[in-house]
């Protein structure tokens with residue numbers, strides 16, 4: 001089944017709302033409309049930027065989608081500092097990152113919380129981009145496939161096949177994030193394939209064949225083309241390389257099959 005690639009730029013804690021406007025404008029300007037027929041392009045700014053990005057995207061009818069980098073597992077109430085799925089939905093978010101390794105490591109998020117956040121996103125009609133991946137020690141021990149499929153099982157626990165069909169999975173080996181050390185194409189394909197086969201086993205062929213599985217970890221213009229050519233890699237979650245709009249536009253074009261004119 002042909003799956004349209006998704007290239008999502010995770011800005012992490014970079015760019016204030018004024019800078020966000022500039023970067024989003026430049027990205028839309030640099031990437032001709034025809035590329036959006038072939039690849040979906042998203043930006044994932046900090047919460048404080050979302051309203052500005054929404055206003056710009058709506059006003060200029062940009063083909064760019066956007067989303068948050070995290071959400072609360074709860075819908076409202078006394079949860080100081082948290083942002084709910086309902087709030088993100090109201091801001092027109094298509095996506096929300098869940099279970100990023102920086103949240104798992106820095107904020108101690110475990111699989112059970114990640115599962116609750118996936119459910120919260122789906123409850124509000126937002127597509128969770130569910131991140132998972134192994135650390136260097138697990139990879140060195142050769143246990144990366146089992147580790148990642150176990151994380152997948154835990155994050156999707158109790159979800160119906162229809163719900164799983166609405167999830168995007170992002171395989172991000174922790175040792176490749178922000179290190180300049182990207183997984184090889186064969187390594188990315190190995191884990192993405194195993195994740196798809198696990199979904200096939202539990203939720204059936206149509207869900208597995210339709211599921212978008214991204215790779216993330218030091219994705220740049222020089223490796224994105226080969227990564228998305230892999231059978232089971234359907235796009236990329238891009239960190240550092242998404243902050244420069246012209247460079248990110250080039251990366252998106254390469255994911256769509258060729259460089260910008």
Ligand SMILES: O=C[C@H](O)COP(=O)(O)O
Pocket residue numbers: 010100172176177178179180216217218219237238239240241
């Ligand atoms: O969410 C994005 C990933 O953490 C990858 O970040 P990176 O492209 O800077 O390595």
